[in-house]
Amino acid sequence: MMHTVAAFDRIGEENAFAVLARANVLAAQGRDIINLGIGQPDFRTPDFIVEAAIKALRDGHHGYTPATGIPQLREAVAADLHKRFSVAVSPDSVMIMPGGKPTMFMTIMMFGEPGVDILYPDPGFPIYRSMIEFTGANPVPVPIREENGFAFSAEETLQLLTPNARLLIVNSPANPTGGVTPKNEVDRLVAGLEQFPDVAVMSDEIYDHMTYDGEKHVCLLSYPSIRDRLVLLNGWSKTYAMTGWRLGYAVWPDKLYDYARKLAVNLHSCVNASAQYAGLAALQGPQDDVYKMVAEFDRRRKVVVDGLNKIPGVSCATPKGAFYAFPNIKKTKWKAKALASSLLEDAGVAIIGGPDFGILGEGYVRLSYANSTENILKALTRMGEFLESRK
Numbered sequence: 001m002m003h004t005v006a007a008f009d010r011i012g013e014e015n016a017f018a019v020l021a022r023a024n025v026l027a028a029q030g031r032d033i034i035n036l037g038i039g040q041p042d043f044r045t046p047d048f049i050v051e052a053a054i055k056a057l058r059d060g061h062h063g064y065t066p067a068t069g070i071p072q073l074r075e076a077v078a079a080d081l082h083k084r085f086s087v088a089v090s091p092d093s094v095m096i097m098p099g100g101k102p103t104m105f106m107t108i109m110m111f112g113e114p115g116v117d118i119l120y121p122d123p124g125f126p127i128y129r130s131m132i133e134f135t136g137a138n139p140v141p142v143p144i145r146e147e148n149g150f151a152f153s154a155e156e157t158l159q160l161l162t163p164n165a166r167l168l169i170v171n172s173p174a175n176p177t178g179g180v181t182p183k184n185e186v187d188r189l190v191a192g193l194e195q196f197p198d199v200a201v202m203s204d205e206i207y208d209h210m211t212y213d214g215e216k217h218v219c220l221l222s223y224p225s226i227r228d229r230l231v232l233l234n235g236w237s238k239t240y241a242m243t244g245w246r247l248g249y250a251v252w253p254d255k256l257y258d259y260a261r262k263l264a265v266n267l268h269s270c271v272n273a274s275a276q277y278a279g280l281a282a283l284q285g286p287q288d289d290v291y292k293m294v295a296e297f298d299r300r301r302k303v304v305v306d307g308l309n310k311i312p313g314v315s316c317a318t319p320k321g322a323f324y325a326f327p328n329i330k331k332t333k334w335k336a337k338a339l340a341s342s343l344l345e346d347a348g349v350a351i352i353g354g355p356d357f358g359i360l361g362e363g364y365v366r367l368s369y370a371n372s373t374e375n376i377l378k379a380l381t382r383m384g385e386f387l388e389s390r391k
């Protein structure tokens with residue numbers, strides 16, 4: 001009998017992938033399925049980015065790159081962060097990663113071990129908790145509340161920090177709620193963190209381009225007092241509709257940079273070379289496609305919120321970021337996961353139950369509006385009719 005390590009019995013996953021697989025099975029059986037489950041833009045990667053990858057392949061970029069990424073791309077990331085947030089970032093702190101998730105994985109591996117606390121948002125991206133449990137660290141959920149606009153509460157977060165805390169994970173704009181933490185709350189959080197100099201912070205800013213209603217993204221690199229213990233997670237997946245390319249970046253503090261570089265050498269050697277050239281074109285080329293996509297998400301956001309609020313028993317706060325709506329279904333008789341599963345099986349609409357994002361997710365479901373307005377409207381009609389018929 002094999003003896004694998006116990007940590008693998010604790011690792012979780014992302015139910016959105018299981019829902020996607022099930023939706024695909026039903027669609028293959030000929031069912032008309034509308035997928036509002038998976039969190040990825042329904043747009044194609046802009047053509048000039050695809051062309052840059054093809055050119056890189058034709059030009060012979062077929063070999064390993066440095067483990068930390070091609071220097072020009074690290075420089076372009078630093079320049080982009082400076083342009084958008086007026087922050088000074090050395091390209092030496094930037095590492096090109098195979099997507100956003102690997103930064104999460106590495107950071108949690110660097111801080112998690114039995115006996116330490118890692119704080120993470122609940123509801124939040126499920127991989128945070130999965131990885132924390134994998135390392136044996138104690139997962140400490142930070143409540144993200146509807147009554148607080150699904151933003152982090154500085155006060156509540158700081159109250160949860162104990163001498164055992166090693167890492168705080170923050171995410172804004174947020175998955176699954178679409179919440180955006182406003183600047184005054186971030187200011188308060190960072191000010192409070194000055195009392196906890198041993199706590200590192202990982203800021204997941206993968207949705208940083210997607211804010212609405214004049215809301216401005218606050219990049220945590222703008223706070224000098226935490227710069228030497230801040231990991232920034234970002235990437236191309238959502239902004240440039242490049243989820244399948246597996247291209248992301250991290251900004252690491254000095255000590256962690258070398259750990260991450262060694263992990264990269266041990267794990268993946270380097271990121272796909274042609275994808276890195278595509279990423280360079282994305283940052284240096286026109287940003288019109290990003291603006292168009294965000295404007296389209298904004299239009300659909302209004303459609304989805306409007307439609308949800310017309311369904312009896314459902315109420316949906318207006319999300320300020322990302323491309324998710326997180327309606328409250330507590331006034332229907334349904335448990336969230338049962339509703340998500342029946343809606344897929346019986347009405348052909350894929351959504352995700354809130355509990356897949358944490359304990360506080362009960363009573364909510366997540367709809368991704370990365371789908372056409374026509375499909376969103378059809379899905380909302382089906383959801384309304386389904387709830388009406390199964391009261």
Ligand code: PLP
Binds near residue numbers: 098099102175204247
């Ligand atoms: N962080 C958050 C909050 C996400 O929602 C996602 C993807 O859904 C990721 C990170 C992972 O991004 P990537 O596909 O680049 O690994």
